Each structure stands twice: as structure tokens, then as C-alpha cells.
Amino acid sequence: MADTPVSPGATAALAATAAPGQAHLDVFRYDDKIVRHFTLATILWGFVGMLVGVIIALQLPFPEANLGEYLSFGRLRPLHTNAVIFAFAGNAIFAAIYYSTQRLCKARMFSDWMSRFHFWGWQGIIVAAAITLPLGITTSKEYAELEWPIDIAITVVWVVFAVNFFGTLWRRREKHMYVALWFYIATIVTVAVLHLGNSMAIPSSFWNSYPIYRGVQDALVQWWYGHNAVAFFLTTPFLGLMYYFLPKAAERPVFSYRLSIVHFWSLVFIYIWAGPHHLNYTAVPEWAATLGMVFSVMLWMPSWGGMINGLFTLRGAWHKLRDSAVLKMFVIGITFYGMSTFEGPMLSVKSVNALSHYTDWNIAHVHSGALGWNGFMTFGMIYWLVPRLWKRELWSQRLANAHFWTGTIGILLYVLAMYTSGITQGLMWRAFDDAGRLLYPDFMETVIQIKPMYWVRLIGGTLYLGGVVMLMVNVWQTIRRAPKDLPDPAVAVPAISGTPAKDLVTS
Amino acid sequence: MFNRFIKANGRHRRIEGWPLVFTVLTVLAILVGTVVEFAPLFLVDQGMAPNPGVEPWTPLEVAGRELYIREGCNNCHSQMIRPFRQELERYGPFTTPAETAYETPFLWGSKRTGPDLARVGGKYPHLWHVRHMENPRSTSPNSIMPPYPWLLTRTMDLDGLSGQMRALRTVGLPYTDEQVDNAAALARAQAETIAAEIVEQGGPDRLADREITALVAFLQRLGTMGAASTAEVATASNSGGPTP
Numbered sequence: 188m189a190d191t192p193v194s195p196g197a198t199a200a201l202a203a204t205a206a207p208g209q210a211h212l213d214v215f216r217y218d219d220k221i222v223r224h225f226t227l228a229t230i231l232w233g234f235v236g237m238l239v240g241v242i243i244a245l246q247l248p249f250p251e252a253n254l255g256e257y258l259s260f261g262r263l264r265p266l267h268t269n270a271v272i273f274a275f276a277g278n279a280i281f282a283a284i285y286y287s288t289q290r291l292c293k294a295r296m297f298s299d300w301m302s303r304f305h306f307w308g309w310q311g312i313i314v315a316a317a318i319t320l321p322l323g324i325t326t327s328k329e330y331a332e333l334e335w336p337i338d339i340a341i342t343v344v345w346v347v348f349a350v351n352f353f354g355t356l357w358r359r360r361e362k363h364m365y366v367a368l369w370f371y372i373a374t375i376v377t378v379a380v381l382h383l384g385n386s387m388a389i390p391s392s393f394w395n396s397y398p399i400y401r402g403v404q405d406a407l408v409q410w411w412y413g414h415n416a417v418a419f420f421l422t423t424p425f426l427g428l429m430y431y432f433l434p435k436a437a438e439r440p441v442f443s444y445r446l447s448i449v450h451f452w453s454l455v456f457i458y459i460w461a462g463p464h465h466l467n468y469t470a471v472p473e474w475a476a477t478l479g480m481v482f483s484v485m486l487w488m489p490s491w492g493g494m495i496n497g498l499f500t501l502r503g504a505w506h507k508l509r510d511s512a513v514l515k516m517f518v519i520g521i522t523f524y525g526m527s528t529f530e531g532p533m534l535s536v537k538s539v540n541a542l543s544h545y546t547d548w549n550i551a552h553v554h555s556g557a558l559g560w561n562g563f564m565t566f567g568m569i570y571w572l573v574p575r576l577w578k579r580e581l582w583s584q585r586l587a588n589a590h591f592w593t594g595t596i597g598i599l600l601y602v603l604a605m606y607t608s609g610i611t612q613g614l615m616w617r618a619f620d621d622a623g624r625l626l627y628p629d630f631m632e633t634v635i636q637i638k639p640m641y642w643v644r645l646i647g648g649t650l651y652l653g654g655v656v657m658l659m660v661n662v663w664q665t666i667r668r669a670p671k672d673l674p675d676p677a678v679a680v681p682a683i684s685g686t687p688a689k690d691l692v693t694s
Numbered sequence: 695m696f697n698r699f700i701k702a703n704g705r706h707r708r709i710e711g712w713p714l715v716f717t718v719l720t721v722l723a724i725l726v727g728t729v730v731e732f733a734p735l736f737l738v739d740q741g742m743a744p745n746p747g748v749e750p751w752t753p754l755e756v757a758g759r760e761l762y763i764r765e766g767c768n769n770c771h772s773q774m775i776r777p778f779r780q781e782l783e784r785y786g787p788f789t790t791p792a793e794t795a796y797e798t799p800f801l802w803g804s805k806r807t808g809p810d811l812a813r814v815g816g817k818y819p820h821l822w823h824v825r826h827m828e829n830p831r832s833t834s835p836n837s838i839m840p841p842y843p844w845l846l847t848r849t850m851d852l853d854g855l856s857g858q859m860r861a862l863r864t865v866g867l868p869y870t871d872e873q874v875d876n877a878a879a880l881a882r883a884q885a886e887t888i889a890a891e892i893v894e895q896g897g898p899d900r901l902a903d904r905e906i907t908a909l910v911a912f913l914q915r916l917g918t919m920g921a922a923s924t925a926e927v928a929t930a931s932n933s934g935g936p937t938p
């Protein structure tokens with residue numbers, strides 16, 4: 188994967204020095220500006236989305252914090268989920284994809300204007316979400332709350348992104364696609380299929396529509412989408428990210444090529460079946476829920492295949508963890524991935540789901556994946572990328588380490604509080620006294636019981652957000668000291684005859 | 695055999711050089727599960743036929759349902775009772791597919807920060823809901839539900855109602871032309887009745903055109919049609935799930 192970086196002025200000379208008889212050299216530049224854009228957007232929206240998370244975490248134990256119509260819990264919660272998933276995690280995976288795809292293909296992105304269109308189009312969609320959701324404009328379908336005009340905009344931007352990405356593959360100068368690219372391919376095509384499938388609706392006005400599915404069908408389509416949004420927005424692109432940035436940061440090759448083949452295909456094949464585990468014991472047909480459960484349990488293995496390939500990549504490099512906040516974050520991230528993909532199959536088992544469904548146990552599961560895996564993989568990537576993108580050492584390693592510890596403690600407080608409250612709820616709801624009557628017939632009894640846990644979660648979430656503020660300060664201080672002029676890095680690689688090279692630096 | 699495929703420089707290596715083939719294979723991989731799970735449901739129309747007793751929402755209830763969605767009540771309330779003894783005791787008969795046949799979007803929810811509402815219809819008088827929505831802590835001390843005082847002051851917007859009913863008819867709800875065209879008038883008539891009942895119960899006399907009335911109409915109708923028969927419930931609670 189070693190590129191040959193050259194200084195901008197030397198490019199023409201480099202191309203000229205290619206000795207006769209030796210392969211002809213293509214000299215071109217990577218587009219790093221777009222990666223800087225996506226990186227900054229990740230940090231900004233991460234802060235906003237998690238701030239909203241902290242606000243709704245406060246509203247639960249302290250309803251007085253519901254400040255009027257536009258800021259009440261029911262409207263802010265979808266804003267939180269959309270902001271952290273599509274704005275924070277979304278921009279993070281775009282940064283990862285734009286940075287690594289160019290390097291793995293040895294080519295500049297297919298089209299500069301498409302990259303810009305993708306970036307600004309996506310930010311526009313986020314702003315539209317941030318306006319419409321507090322206004323109460325929502326479809327109510329989880330993680331697909333945005334109304335149909337925004338859904339169409341998402342489709343357009345996603346198609347441009349796909350063309351830009353596949354165009355880059357087409358122009359690549361590297362014969363074989365590295366495993367990270369497989370995961371990006373799976374992400375791009377599957378998200379498109381899911382989005383189109385679940386958003387089918389008949390509009391009644393510009394800001395209102397009804398899904399074409401009803402009842403049981405709507406539920407199954409929604410959770411086919413919802414579960415695979417987790418799979419193909421929060422899992423596969425992050426595995427791609429892991430496969431590129433972890434070996435780079437550890438300076439070790441990936442543990443096992445064979446394992447990556449086996450776990451890639453089994454993950455992609457099995458994930459799509461698992462949606463009905465969100466609908467255990469509901470009105471959906473029994474066979475659908477059972478199928479979902481069986482495939483969810485099978486999913487454990489390919490998921491752990493990814494974790495093992497990640498953690499074992501560090502074989503012989505564990506000592507590097509001591510000095511590297513990047514590696515520390517990756518390790519915690521992958522560990523949480525392992526934990527939530529063990530927990531997920533367990534939650535899918537009907538007898539466990541009977542207790543956990545509807546409770547805070549779900550919230551614990553979600554956030555061990557979201558804060559641990561998605562959050563920490565993103566932060567690790569940012570700490571690795573920023574010095575390279577801005578050509579300047581990270582301002583403070585100590586602050587990055589402080590972020591690591593604050594974030595880790597934050598996650599632990601968050602998830603331990605939610606496990607406690609979730610299991611408490613589940614047990615109290617099903618408790619009977621000796622006479623066979625509900626032991627806690629008044630719903631408020633559980634609410635009062637778990638309120639303290641809501642406060643603990645608030646503390647955990649606030650610590651985690653504090654970590655994000657540390658990241659912001661660190662990145663800001665690094666950028667302030669960065670050179671004013673940041674030309675795109677030029678590289679020279681042997682030309683592959685037959686590839687249409689459009690990205691050459693012309694002298 | 696398998697090893698030939700995955701070994702270094704094996705068959706898989708070749709596919710890695712063909713992005714188009716690779717992409718097509720990926721699409722096939724995700725379509726298998728999709729088709730197997732959905733085909734039966736869409737072909738057989740299972741769970742789509744409503745029970746004879748289930749009627750689509752009245753125009754006012756449609757308006758109320760839109761408010762429920764606008765305020766995001768589904769983020770805290772489920773509407774899906776599972777066949778466990780503890781749920782039957784707490785919330786009533788479990789929810790059947792036929793009952794939800796007209797639900798678009800479905801509002802089953804995934805979180806019970808508050809209690810299930812699938813059968814809240816008729817549980818309280820209208821006035822209780824009015825007071826509860828205005829300030830939940832007035833009826834339920836220590837409640838953590840947000841207050842919705844604006845529902846009592848904002849006037850109902852019925853301009854879009856005919857359009858909504860028409861769209862609902864397009865996706866399969868059996869509304870007549872009359873219902874669609876006169877949606878707003880029908881809604882107003884039902885709202886007058888409910889507002890009068892609120893007054894009878896000792897409530898304020900100015901709610902007929904307020905949003906709260908539509909929401910109350912919707913809440914009071916929940917779970918009142920097409921519930922599972924007692925026999926079905928008995929079988930389910932004997933066989934179903936881990937009842938303690």
C-alpha cells in the first residue's frame with residue numbers, strides 16, 4: 188500500500204525521469220480537501236447530535252427541561268438519532284471512504300464536482316432534518332423520519348456518491364480491490380436498496396405522506412430497513428474504516444485475508460435476514476420472527492470474524508498502544524463492537540427479548556455499539572487523519588489521551604446505568620404476587636425506580652460529550668498551526684495501460 | 695474446494711479485480727433474504743385483511759393520529775401488546791394483525807418509557823386526557839411525560855384533511871368519496887360532540903376547534919375494535935412465552 192509521495196514541484200520532473208523501458212509513470216494528486224471537509228463536518232455534527240442526546244437524557248428524569256413545542260422530547264429524540272447516525276457517523280464514513288478509496292485505487296476521486304455535490308448536498312439534507320424534525324414534520328418511522336422531499340434529495344445525493352465511488356474504482360491503478368473497498372461497495376448498494384424500499388409513500392402534501400405498506404407489512408419493511416441501517420450504515424462502512432486505518436496506524440498487515448473473505452460474505456448475506464428480531468412476539472407471523480432470531484444468532488460468528496481480524500492485526504504491536512491514542516481508541520472501539528454483536532444475538536433470542544424489548548436494555552445495547560464502536564472508531568480515525576490532512580503534528584497527545592479516558596468512563600456509566608434500569612423495568616413489569624396479581628400494577632412505580640439511573644446516564648453522556656469538546660479543541664489548535672497553503676498531495680505510480688486516466692497532473 | 699476459493703491468489707482474488715461482478719454478487723447476497731422474507735407476505739396478503747369489526751379512522755381521528763405522530767408520542771409509547779400474561783393483565787388482550795391492518799404508518803413503537811397505549815381507548819374520560827396532556831403531573835404525580843399545553847390553544851388545521859384521506863385511500867383504506875370530500879365538516883361535527891362531552895365532565899367550554907379534541911378522539915378509539923376474542927387470549931397465555 189506504500190504510495191510514493193512527491194512534492195508538488197517535483198511532479199513534472201518525476202514523470203520525466205521514468206527511464207525508458209521502465210513502466211510509464213502516472214502523476215496525479217489525491218483530493219484531500221474533500222476529506223478535510225468531511226472531517227470537520229463529522230466533528231461539528233458529532234457535537235451537535237450528542238448535545239441533543241444530552242438534552243433528551245436530561246428531559247427524561249427532569250421533564251421541566253421540555254422547553255416548549257419545538258424542543259420537547261418527542262421531537263428532539265429523532266433529531267438526536269438522525270444527527271448522530273446520518274450527520275456524525277455519516278460524515279465520518281464519507282471522510283474514511285474519500286481518503287482511503289483514493290489511496291487504495293491509486294487514483295483521484297472520479298469527479299471533483301461530484302465530491303463537492305455530495306458534500307454540500309449531504310450537509311443540506313442534515314440542515315433540512317434539523318429544521319423539519321423540531322417542527323414536527325416526520326414520518327414516525329425510526330431512522331427514516333424525514334419526509335418525502337428530503338428522501339428524494341437523499342436519493343439524488345446517494346446516487347451521485349455512488350457514481351463518484353464506482354467511477355473511481357473504474358479508473359483505479361491497482362488491479363485488486365482491498366477488503367475495505369468490499370465493505371464500501373456493500374454499504375453503498377445496500378443503503379440505496381433499503382432507502383428506496385422503506386421510503387415508498389404516497390404524499391398528501393409537501394410535508395406529509397403515507398407509506399404504501401400497512402400494518403404487519405409496514406412493520407416488517409420498517410425493521411428490514413431499521414436493522415440493516417444498523418448493519419450497512421453503522422457496521423459495514425466502519426469495518427471498511429477499520430480495515431484501512433487500523434493496519435495503517437499499527438503498521439501491521441491485516442491478520443487474515445481468508446477470514447476477511449469468509450466474514451465479509453457471510454455478514455452481508457446473513458444481516459439482511461435479521462430484521463424481524465425487532466418484532467418478536469408482536470403481530471407479525473411467528474415464522475418471520477423465528478427466521479429473524481435464527482439468522483441473528485448466526486450473525487454472531489461473522490461479526491466476531493471482523494473483531495478477531497481487527498484485534499489480531501495488533502499481534503506484536505500491543506506495546507504501541509501505550510503511546511498511541513489512535514490505537515487505544517481503535518481497540519476500545521473494536522472491543523465494543525465485539526460486545527454489542529454478542530449482545531445483539533442474545534437479545535434476539537425470544538426468551539431474552541421477552542424481557543428486554545421495550546426497555547432501556549435496548550438503549551444500553553444501542554449505545555455500547557454507537558458510543559463504543561462508531562464513536563471511538565471515528566475519533567481514532569480523526570486523530571490519525573488530522574495531522575496528515577493538515578500537515579501538522581497533533582496539538583496535544585495528552586489531551587487526546589484525556590479524551591480517551593473521559594469517553595471510556597462516559598460509555599461505562601451510560602451503559603451500566605441503562606442495563607440496570609432496563610433489567611429493573613423488565614423484571615418489575617412481569618412480577619406477580621402470590622395471589623397472581625401484578626406486583627407493580629401502577630406504571631409509575633417502575634418510572635420512579637429507574638429515575639436515578641437516568642441521572643447516572645446523564646453524567647455518562649455529559650462526560651462523553653466532554654470528550655468530544657476535547658477533540659474539538661485539539662483539532663482546532665492543530666489547524667490553527669497548520670500551513671496556510673495545503674496543496675493536494677501528488678503521487679506517481681506506474682500507469683496501467685487501458686485505464687482511462689483523467690486525473691493526471693498536466694505539465 | 696472452498697480453500698481454492700479463498701486462498702491467496704485463489705478464485706476470490708480474481709473477483710477482487712472485477713468491481714462489477716463483485717457488486718452484482720453483493721446485491722444478490724442481500725436480495726436472497728429480502729425476497730424470502732417478503733415474498734410470502736406480499737403474495738399471500740397475510741395480515742392485511744382487517745377483521746369485520748375493524749373500521750378505518752374517522753376524519754377527526756386521522757387528524758388526531760397526525761398530531762400523535764407530530765409530537766412523537768411513539769418515541770415513548772408502544773401500541774403493541776404481546777401475548778404474555780403480565781401484558782394481558784396490565785394492558786388487555788394482545789394485539790392481532792387484523793387490528794392493525796389499516797395502520798399506515800404503523801405505530802407499534804420500540805420503547806416503553808410510558809405505558810402501552812394500544813387499548814387506552816375508553817380507559818379514562820375525555821377530561822382526564824385533556825388535563826393529562828396539558829400537564830401530566832396534574833393527573834399522574836411524578837410523571838416524566840412532557841406537557842403539551844399548546845394542544846389546548848392551537849386550532850386544528852383541517853385544510854389538508856381531504857388530501858390526507860385521499861392519500862390513505864390510495865394506500866388501501868376504504869373511504870367513500872363522501873368521506874374524503876367532506877372530511878373537514880365530518881371532523882368538525884365529531885369534534886363538537888367530544889367537546890360537549892368534555893363540558894359535561896366539567897371541563898372547559900372552548901375546545902371544539904382545538905387540536906386536543908382531535909388527539910382525544912384518536913386516543914379514545916385505540917384498541918376498541920377487533921380485539922382478540924377471550925378464547926384466543928386464553929390459548930395464547932397458556933402456550934405463549936415465558937409467563938412467570
Ligand code: HEM
Binds near residue numbers: 558651805807
Ligand atoms: C453524548 C452522547 C449521547 C447521549 C447522552 C445520548 C442519549 C440518548 C438518549 C437519552 C436517547 C433516548 C433513550 C430513550 O428513549 O429512552 C438516545 C437514543 C438513541 N441514541 Fe443516543 N446518545 C448519545 C450518543 C449517541 C450516538 C453517538 C449514537 C449513534 C452513533 C446514538 C444513537 C442513538 C440511537 C440509535 C437511539 C435510539 C435508540 C432506540 O430507539 O432504541 N446516540 N440517546
Ligand code: HEM
Binds near residue numbers: 421466486560
Ligand atoms: C450481531 C449483531 C447484532 C444483532 C443480532 C443485534 C440485535 C438487536 C436486537 C435483538 C435488538 C432489540 C430489538 C428490540 O427488542 O426492539 C437490537 C436493537 C438495536 N441495535 Fe442491535 N444488534 C447487533 C449489533 C448492533 C450494533 C453493532 C449496533 C450499533 C452500532 C446496533 C444498534 C442497534 C440499535 C440502534 C437498536 C435499536 C433499534 C430500535 O428499537 O430503535 N446493533 N439489536
